[in-house]
Amino acid sequence: MTSPASKKLSYWLVFQNDCLLIAKNDTAHKLLTASAINELIAAFSRQHLLAQFDDFDIYCAELATESSLPQSIDPIPFRKALESLGTDWYSIAAKARAIINWDKNHQYCGRCGHPTELKTGAFERHCPACSLVFYPRISPSIIVLIQKGDHILMARSHHFLPGVYGLIAGFVEAGENVEEAVHREVKEEVGIEIKNLRYFGSQAWPFPDSLMIAFTAEYAAGDLMINPSEIEEAGWYHIDHLPGRPSSSISIARKLINHFIEQQKGKSPV
Ligand SMILES: [Zn+2]
Structure with a gap:
């Protein structure tokens, strides 16, 4: 301290x-x-x-x-x-x-239970008994805007506020690279294939510890098949008839959607 x-x-x-x-x-x-x-x-x-x-x-x-x-x-x-x-x-x-x-969350060692100690001048706690080190946790997550002509895929999770739709998103799993995670999440949640994956940007999202890595992609193949354990509803929405969007103006989901709208209207990208 x-x-x-x-x-x-x-x-x-x-x-x-x-x-x-x-x-x-x-x-x-x-x-x-x-x-x-x-x-x-x-x-x-x-x-x-x-x-x-x-x-x-x-x-x-x-x-x-x-x-x-x-x-x-x-x-x-x-x-x-x-x-x-x-x-x-x-x-x-x-x-x-x-x-x-x-x-x-790291006052005690997760391996041996001994109280941890703060390293001076660093955000690092270590266990003096077994030497395990604990850093602030960052959980990489992906989010992707999928385009099909002048439509985009928007979906509702069960925990969304009524009327609000978002983009496909999920955590990167152990052993995956982020591109694999995007393809897997899209396949798992809505059953389609995508192509032309492009990096858009990233954002720390402290709820509680995500690093959101954002992409754009294009629809490649398949019919929408919703995974009901993760998605309540999903569909292709025209730029002029987008459903309720994420309310948070600071989220990268909102930036992705705004970017798509700007592009479609022929303005310079955000
Ligand atoms: Zn320990």
Whole structure:
């Protein structure tokens, strides 16, 4: 742990349960500053220095579940907080969540049960008894926009909000490369073959620890055959009649769909 005792300006990404704590007053980023966390710091269960810049430092911390908050601070569900912080703060906020989860989830060795120790200056916990090392977990996942002429495949999972459709997505399995994972997921979930797989971009998605690797692809063969254990409904949708899309403006799913729309309308890609 690093002491926040320096007089340099600092911002604090403080989590309590599934919420990020945000300042109610209109500070630059609504992130908590050192003065704002003064009365909370005694109840922090963990804290880490995340990043240092010339003008300020950034810390993350976790506040004990039962601690009450001063009037000046609001707990905001993390996904909503990410949207309101905007793209400039996305990566550091995602990192903050990952570091808190990693530190909390690896207090004991998963192999021998001994308490782990934090390595100074690194996001690394190690077991002094058996030397096993624990790093923040990153789970690679794929997401793919499948195009068939001017239609795209959109699907609903059982856990989606009513009326919302998304793209085919899933975790990369052990032993696979990401391209194999895309082909397998598409085949498993909707029964079709795809071709011309192209890398689109990637995004940390801290719910809880995904790295979303996004692709575009074209339909190749087969009829839609939905796997009911994973997909509730799927279909080909014309650009002018797309169903409800993922509400989160920050998600790479939304960026993929927007990219397709821009392309189809002859504008420059996003
Ligand atoms: Zn161990």
